[in-house]
Amino acid sequence: MSMRENLNISHYLVIGPENTLGRDPVAIVDQAITAGIRCVQIRAKESSAQEIITLAKGMAQTIAQRHLSDQVCLLINDRLDVALACRDLGIKVDGVHVGQSDVPVEVCRHYLGPDAVIGFSAATKEMLTYVQNLDLAPIDYLGVGPLHPTATKADAGYYGDDDKIHLHSLAEIKTLAAATPIPIVVGGGVTVADLTDLVATGVAGYFVVSAIAGAQDPGQASHDLVTTWQAASKGEDSHV
Ligand SMILES: Cc1ncc(COP(=O)(O)OP(=O)(O)O)c(N)n1
């Protein structure tokens, strides 16, 4: 079964060297996947293509050493070229996450092929209208945020039409999840304290940078996120 068919985005870590307080991102990924994180996106905005390839190689090796290559999805943020280079070099990268101003999703699908995982996020206040008019065929999941203001992505929620940061409310996320046929992950300042509310919106998962990469103990932080989400999901099922 391909990673696309087996995709689990419930527990999703976004990580780059700028987020780890000087620690090795590969070591943090190792702790996170051991604790149950099942999707990892390399978002290294200050790194060269070569540096991203080296990170991907280290993370793919760690995932393989843990015998999780069929279960943990490894994605590259923004850089279709780097994802393709990784594949050419024999590094198991499963796909890309792109935004509205990045390489179009149809182009990513064309070059990466039918088995690749492609995530998309849109920078808009009107997510529902945007998604209702979007061709979802090339996309496997939607990244939605920010839920809270976040220093990790200073422009998240800033759309330039006024001076405000626009957050996505839980009510809006719930409406979006009900109206969207593909899974949604929510991020932006997300911590363990948000997970019960997020499960109740019906989204497929959460994504975090700081809550794991900036934690004193990334393994413990990952464990707390994973178990809290799982417990809340069980509670939600028993209400049905
Ligand atoms: C899972 C996930 N969701 C949203 C984003 C944001 O992507 P984008 O809008 O392209 O912004 P940058 O991350 O490139 O700054 C994401 N990376 N991951």
Ligand SMILES: Cc1ncsc1CCOP(=O)(O)O
């Ligand atoms: C990549 C991204 N897209 C929307 S918010 C965000 C960053 C989330 O980082 P953090 O979990 O540290 O707030």
Ligand SMILES: [Mg+2]
């Ligand atoms: Mg982007």
